[in-house]
Amino acid sequence: xxxxxxxxPEPTLRRLPAYHRFLxxxxxxxxxxxxxxxxATELGLDPTQVRKDIQVTGIVGKPRVGYLVPELIDAIETxxxxxxxxxxxxxxxxxxxxxxxxxxxxxxxGLNIVAAFDKSPEKxxxxxxxxxxxxxxxxxxxxxRMHILIGxxxxxxxxxxxxxxxxxxxxxxxxxxxxxxxxxLPPAIIVENVQLSASLAVLSNKxxxxxxxxxxxxx
Amino acid sequence: xxxxxxxxPEPTLRRLPAYHRFLxxxxxxxxxxxxxxxxATELGLDPTQVRKDIQVTGIVGKPRVGYLVPELIDAIETxxxxxxxxxxxxxxxxxxxxxxxxxxxxxxxGLNIVAAFDKSPEKxxxxxxxxxxxxxxxxxxxxxRMHILIGxxxxxxxxxxxxxxxxxxxxxxxxxxxxxxxxxLPPAIIVENVQLSASLAVLSNKxxxxxxxxxxxxx
Numbered sequence: 001x002x003x004x005x006x007x008x009p010e011p012t013l014r015r016l017p018a019y020h021r022f023l024x025x026x027x028x029x030x031x032x033x034x035x036x037x038x039x040a041t042e043l044g045l046d047p048t049q050v051r052k053d054i055q056v057t058g059i060v061g062k063p064r065v066g067y068l069v070p071e072l073i074d075a076i077e078t079x080x081x082x083x084x085x086x087x088x089x090x091x092x093x094x095x096x097x098x099x100x101x102x103x104x105x106x107x108x109x110g111l112n113i114v115a116a117f118d119k120s121p122e123k124x125x126x127x128x129x130x131x132x133x134x135x136x137x138x139x140x141x142x143x144x145r146m147h148i149l150i151g152x153x154x155x156x157x158x159x160x161x162x163x164x165x166x167x168x169x170x171x172x173x174x175x176x177x178x179x180x181x182x183x184x185l186p187p188a189i190i191v192e193n194v195q196l197s198a199s200l201a202v203l204s205n206k207x208x209x210x211x212x213x214x215x216x217x218x219x
Numbered sequence: 220x221x222x223x224x225x226x227x228p229e230p231t232l233r234r235l236p237a238y239h240r241f242l243x244x245x246x247x248x249x250x251x252x253x254x255x256x257x258x259a260t261e262l263g264l265d266p267t268q269v270r271k272d273i274q275v276t277g278i279v280g281k282p283r284v285g286y287l288v289p290e291l292i293d294a295i296e297t298x299x300x301x302x303x304x305x306x307x308x309x310x311x312x313x314x315x316x317x318x319x320x321x322x323x324x325x326x327x328x329g330l331n332i333v334a335a336f337d338k339s340p341e342k343x344x345x346x347x348x349x350x351x352x353x354x355x356x357x358x359x360x361x362x363x364r365m366h367i368l369i370g371x372x373x374x375x376x377x378x379x380x381x382x383x384x385x386x387x388x389x390x391x392x393x394x395x396x397x398x399x400x401x402x403x404l405p406p407a408i409i410v411e412n413v414q415l416s417a418s419l420a421v422l423s424n425k426x427x428x429x430x431x432x433x434x435x436x437x438x
Contacts, residue, residue: 013424014417021376021399021416043401081423099318109419149426157240174426176419180240182262190429192422196413197240198233200328200395203411204300205232207368207393210409 012053013080017109018043019053020076027069035066082110089148089172091163092155093118093133096178100154101129113152115142119159136163143170152176153183231272232299236328237262238272239295246288254285301329308367308391310382311374312337312352315397319373320348332371334361338378355382362389371395 022042026034036054040047054067057075061067077083090097090113100106101116116128117136124135134142143151151167153160153175160181167175174190177183183191241261245253255273259266273286276294280286296302309316309332319325320335335347336355343354353361362370370386372379372394379400386394393409396402402410 008424010421013421014414017399017414017416017420018401022401079424080420081427086423086426095318095321099314102314105416106419109416110423111419149430150422173429174422176422180236182237182241188429190422190425192418192425194413194415194418195233195236197236197324197328199411199413200325200330201236201299202229202232203369203393203395203409204305204329205227205298206409206411207305208300210392210407211368 008056012056015043015045015053016057016076016080019050020073020080023069023073023076027073031069033066034069034072036061038066080110082108085110085112086150087112087114087146087148088150088152088176089114089139089143089167090116090152090154091118091136091139091167092153093123093128094154094156097152097154098128100152100178101131111150114146114148119155136166139163140166140170143167143172147171149173150176152178154178157181227275231275234262234264234272235276235295235299238269239292239299242288242292242295246292250288252285253288253291255280257285299329301327304329304331305369306331306333306365306367307369307371307395308333308358308362308386309335309371309373310337310355310358310386311372312342312347313373313375316371316373317347319371319397320350330369333365333367338374355385358382359385359389362386362391366390368392369395371397373397376400 019039022039023034036047036050040050051061054061054072057079059067059072059075085107088111090101093101093116097116101113106113113131116131116133117139118124118133119136123133126133148170149172151172153164155163157179160179161183164175164183164185168185168189174192175183175185177191177193180195180197185191238258241258242253255266255269259269270280273280273291276298278286278291278294304326307330309320312320312335316335320332325332335350335352336358337343337352338355342352345352367389368391370391372383374382376398379398380402383394383402383404387404387408393411394402394404396410396412399414399416404410
């Protein structure tokens with residue numbers, strides 16, 4: 001571990017985009033400054049937590065004044081790497097893959113999907129949101145040649161591990177995993193899982209508990 | 220708070236679908252029993268944690284033997300409410316909304332998307348994955364009439380709050396929020412946020428830190 005490498009708390013990283021979104025709204029309204037308390041109230045958080053989160057960006061607020069809105073927006077964007085875009089490959093042009101290819105907003109967050117891959121002969125060669133779908137057979141070699149760092153995995157569960165292995169073989173360093181599969185990859189590879197089934201499990205369970213509370217109690 | 224209402228830890232709820240997935244693989248391979256240690260090793264977790272998680276379903280394992288695989292699958296499905304499907308409305312038939320409508324897997328998790336709504340006159344009346352897109356103007360009344368409990372929000376950020384309010388007006392009790400907006404809703408309404416920008420922030424930051432570690436240190 002050297003001085004350059006610091007692990008920032010994940011909850012902090014997860015909250016910063018929400019701060020950024022709120023700050024952009026304030027900027028659009030012409031607000032020059034904002035306090036931790038204001039951000040905390042809007043987002044239902046503790047002001048001390050907000051102050052600590054913002055500190056990781058290197059920005060220090062002025063007591064009784066707060067932060068300059070444009071300066072704080074800039075600091076968060078720089079800290080999260082949104083100013084330098086990173087090229088990514090997307091693997092699996094099904095419904096979800098197509099949705100992600102069609103979403104223009106990732107570029108704002110520094111993610112640039114430069115190519116899309118699929119196994120299916122019917123899809124290879126077609127255009128999806130301006131990108132030609134290529135065969136997964138050429139993926140590893142292309143990733144290597146183009147120095148691609150991020151792979152977005154939106155394939156069916158049964159081919160997730162094989163295609164993740166292929167991405168790693170091609171030199172990618174991080175996998176954004178939208179499949180429900182727990183990937184087994186070398187420890188140096190970063191894996192971030194988006195688990196919709198887990199999110200749905202929380203929703204369903206809370207709903208069931210809330211409905212139980214509706215039922216009048218019997219003696 | 221009455222005896223019927225227990226809040227289960229969210230991390231437990233989030234892990235249960237992963238256990239379920241692994242158990243289905245074991246079942247397909249004809250494995251009759253499984254231990255906490257086996258599940259823990261496969262998923263990179265602590266065996267004690269796995270045991271505690273499984274306890275919430277009411278299933279107790281046999282010492283030195285473990286759990287019967289079919290029994291445990293059944294207990295998790297019952298606990299997560301996957302056996303009784305809940306009807307949901309989806310609002311916002313853009314790229315993501317279309318992807319969610321096309322995904323057949325939600326039914327397995329007890330979620331049944333019965334209708335889809337949009338504001339755009341070009342979309343209203345069209346068929347998307349077997350459902351006719353309806354106007355948001357009729358949404359609240361229909362939700363009330365059909366006793367819909369879950370609303371899935373996949374609209375642009377600037378109409379998120381208004382449409383969430385409309386869902387609540389229609390009597391829905393839980394919002395699965397795919398927009399980046401922090402919704403302000405009555406406290407009784409359950410909101411589960413899927414924040415792709417937060418997930419991407421974690422991925423990008425970890426990747427940046429991992430790349431810094433590559434650079435050889437100078438004097």
